[in-house]
Amino acid sequence: QSVLTQPPSVSGAPGQRVSISCTGSSSNIGAPFDVHWYQQLPGTAPKLLIYGNNNRPSGVPDRFSGSKSGTSASLAITGLQAEDEADYYCQSYDRSLRGSVFGGGTKLTVL
């Protein structure tokens, strides 16, 4: 059971928009600690996708965006492409646990 809750899977057709939720608590996202998102392509290490709730590192397409409200955060992907098929993880810091916490991960399938 992960501290941050994500849907196990989402799917969408090429060109469509999908959203992945990340729900936490007043001890982490609502504390408020920043939320970061990572993309893990099959067989590879995770890569930073969104930092500080809604910022993209250099090189990440603007099709990816993040938002945060209260104890939840969301990752949106517009204009879905086949190469977006991957696992996505949210991450924050938890004051009570005194450590970083991850969501359980969401597998994105591009139909």
Add this chain to the structure above:
Amino acid sequence: EVQLVESGGGLVQPGGSLRLSCAASGFTFSSYWMTWVRQAPGKGLEWVANIKQDGSEKEYVDSVKGRFTISRDNAKNSLYLQINSLRAEDTAMYYCVRWGDQKSSFGLWGQGTLVTVSS
């Protein structure tokens, strides 16, 4: 090139020990908190441990406290994880990660080293 390269994983019996290493290059290693994150086969990511730039502060997830020790050698640009009393549930890919990039995110990941605990 900015990179992290892990080594030291392998097959170990329950109750055994391993020392994982991570060689950093291409950036000022001593300026960053460093982290180990693990991923069991087919499962999600789990933060394991953090260490401050000078090694004076360390944090661990509860499940590894007393068994795992994180350390670093800034002169050698290296991060370590000593793992003792290994259990089957410690089987995972262990990633070395740079922490404290933009807004305390995990900005740089190694390729991982696989630890398998089995008799």
